Amino acid sequence: xxxxxxxxxxxxxxxxxxxxxxxxxxxxxxxxxxxxxxxxxxxxxxxxxxxxxxxxxxxxxxxxxxxxxxxxxxxxxxxxxxxxxxxxxxxxxxxxxxxxxxxxxxxxxxxxxxxxxxxxxxxxxxxxxxxxxxxxxxxxxxxxxxxxxxxxxxxxxxxxxxxxxxxxxxxxxxxxxxxxxxxxxxxxxxxxxxxxxxxxxxxxxxxxxxxxxxxxxxxxxxxxxxxxxxx
Amino acid sequence: xxxxxxxxxxxxxxxxxxxxxxxxxxxxxxxxxxxxxxxxxxxxxxxxxxxxxxxxxxxxxxxxxxxxxxxxxxxxxxxxxxxxxxxxxxxxxxxxxxxxxxxxxxxxxxxxxxxxxxxxxxxxxxxxxxxxxxxxxxxxxxxxxxxxxxxxxxxxxxxxxxxxxxxxxxxxxxxxxxxxxxxxxxxxxxxxxxxxxxxxxxxxxxxxxxxxxxxxxxxxxxxxxxxxxxx
Numbered sequence: 136x137x138x139x140x141x142x143x144x145x146x147x148x149x150x151x152x153x154x155x156x157x158x159x160x161x162x163x164x165x166x167x168x169x170x171x172x173x174x175x176x177x178x179x180x181x182x183x184x185x186x187x188x189x190x191x192x193x194x195x196x197x198x199x200x201x202x203x204x205x206x207x208x209x210x211x212x213x214x215x216x217x218x219x220x221x222x223x224x225x226x227x228x229x230x231x232x233x234x235x236x237x238x239x240x241x242x243x244x245x246x247x248x249x250x251x252x253x254x255x256x257x258x259x260x261x262x263x264x265x266x267x268x269x270x271x272x273x274x275x276x277x278x279x280x281x282x283x284x285x286x287x288x289x290x291x292x293x294x295x296x297x298x299x300x301x302x303x304x305x306x307x308x309x310x311x312x313x314x315x316x317x318x319x320x321x322x323x324x325x326x327x328x329x330x331x332x333x334x335x336x337x338x339x340x341x342x343x344x345x346x347x348x349x350x351x352x353x354x355x356x357x358x359x360x361x362x363x364x365x366x
Numbered sequence: 367x368x369x370x371x372x373x374x375x376x377x378x379x380x381x382x383x384x385x386x387x388x389x390x391x392x393x394x395x396x397x398x399x400x401x402x403x404x405x406x407x408x409x410x411x412x413x414x415x416x417x418x419x420x421x422x423x424x425x426x427x428x429x430x431x432x433x434x435x436x437x438x439x440x441x442x443x444x445x446x447x448x449x450x451x452x453x454x455x456x457x458x459x460x461x462x463x464x465x466x467x468x469x470x471x472x473x474x475x476x477x478x479x480x481x482x483x484x485x486x487x488x489x490x491x492x493x494x495x496x497x498x499x500x501x502x503x504x505x506x507x508x509x510x511x512x513x514x515x516x517x518x519x520x521x522x523x524x525x526x527x528x529x530x531x532x533x534x535x536x537x538x539x540x541x542x543x544x545x546x547x548x549x550x551x552x553x554x555x556x557x558x559x560x561x562x563x564x565x566x567x568x569x570x571x572x573x574x575x576x577x578x579x580x581x582x583x584x585x586x587x588x589x590x591x592x593x594x595x596x597x
Contacts, residue, residue: 153420158443178476178563179462181412183423189384190421192414194460194480212389229425231410231565236586239516240504241526245409249425273471277561284556285470295472313573325515326580327573330508330589332409334462337562342544349557355467358561 153253154306164307173250173307174199176360177228178276178334182206184217184224191217197226198271199302204252205259205268207297215296218256226252226300233332237314238325244310246329252305259297268297279354334360384484385537395538404481404538405430405459407591409507409565413437414456415448422448428457429502430533435483436490436499438528446527449487457483457531464563468545469556475541477560483536487529499528510585565591 148154148165156163164170180197183190193214198205204226208215218224233246259265266287273281287295314327336358339351379385379396387394395401411428414421424445429436435457439446449455464477490496497518504512518526545558567589570582 158440178465179460179478181414181423181425181458181460183412183414183421183456185416185419185421188416189454189484190414190416190456192412192423192456192458192482194412194458194478196476209389223420225414225421225423227412227423227425229410229412233571234409234507236508236511237515239518239522240500240512241516241518241522243504243507243511243515245427245507247410247425251423253420269471273474276465276474276476277467280467280474281471284468284474285472285551285554287470287472291470291472313571313575316575320516321575322577323516324577324580326583326586327576329571329573330586331568331571332565332591333568334563335566336465337564340464340544340560340562342558342560344544344547344552345558346553346555349555351557355557355561360563 148303148305150306151304154251154304156306156308162308162310164309166307170250170302170305170307171199173230173248174204174228175275177230178360180204180206180226180228182214182224182226184214184222186217196272196276198268198275200267200271202302204300204302205271205297206256206300207268207272207295210294210296212296215298218298219258221255224254224256224300231332232311234330235310235314236327236330238316238320238323238327242314242316244314246310246312248307248309250305250307252300252302254300254304256298256300259299262292265292265297268299269295277354277358279352283352336360379534379536381537382535385482385535387537387539393539393541395540401481401533401536401538402430404461404479405435406506408459408461409591411435411437411457411459413445414458415445415453417448427503427507429499429506431498431502433533435531435533436502436528437487437531438499438503438526441525441527443527446529449529450489452486455485455487455531462563463542465561466545467558467561469547469551469554469558473545473547475545477541477543479538479540481536481538483531483533485531485535487531490528490530493523496523496528499530500526508585508589510583514583567591
């Protein structure tokens, strides 16, 4: 049962040794809502893990349901098999919002929003949670898609590993706004500003084997990659 | 001195234990040219390293000059200070090219191109190489920019750490093309295909402190994030 007090406490993550933003600390954020928005807008996460002291960084799809981040794959995946041994994992999601063009080379930068989550992942064993996670993967990349496609059958469910990472030790780092030049450089005759970047969908390419008469759904035609309030 | 023989050998990286693509191995590629193209089109890399058995995955800008990948930052950066101790690093660059919408939830996928580089980074100490790396950072995000901006002064050069990672142990993973559905699913009345995604620049936002009369350069107005043949 959540009380108002609980809700307030849950709005903000407590920075830990691992998640506290040290460099340019004013860019560090710990609000749950902001972290969820970044996770929900991103499409790819980068999963970091260690095997024999060797770091691996693997891009993969993900889904979020409340305070859990799900990743999935084949039981043959080295990444998933490694994570299942309970080793530490670091999952990072980065959204690039713009190029920051200063008057000096030194002050060039990027506007971005990133989230880093630390923890250990566990295998999702319950059939209901597994199906919910798979729904989240599909709905995460294309909202409204799940209701339309053939759901996973028993064999597919058994042939998919789903791992759950609690979003409890997490932080965001955000840069926004114009370049910050050295005071004396503002007099230079150099164009300065921000070039915004966005992930944009082009025209959908129908599967060559698509039967005639099947029209493109609205959720494809109007696809935009912006934060969508879920549920 | 490069001979024809050398050039041929250098066109392809030799897969190692770390770089050989095991899952869906037909997506694995080792051609130098492809790997360079992906690195040159990307804007952000994710740097993986280990401190006290804890993996960290940090997004950062980068530049490439021939067979070297450069990253940079403040001498106070935990990431750079850690890498300078000679620990193993994994750098990953991922380009997301499209959402692959199958008729079944299970076969949904993404079209992407990613590169993973393993190795150890070293401090760039020579002034010439350091300046060349800084030029590469700027030109990497906005070609033609370097010639126009104030170059780094002595203090800025001294206040920037530049690390070099040799691109020798590297592999790419690429998925292209339409969804691959189970044969019996092709009869379903579900739209299927690929929704292409691209990083697109919006209208540039001039710095509020930009002096009147400074016009937006062509390289900003016509900015596109596609592979640009360098030199």
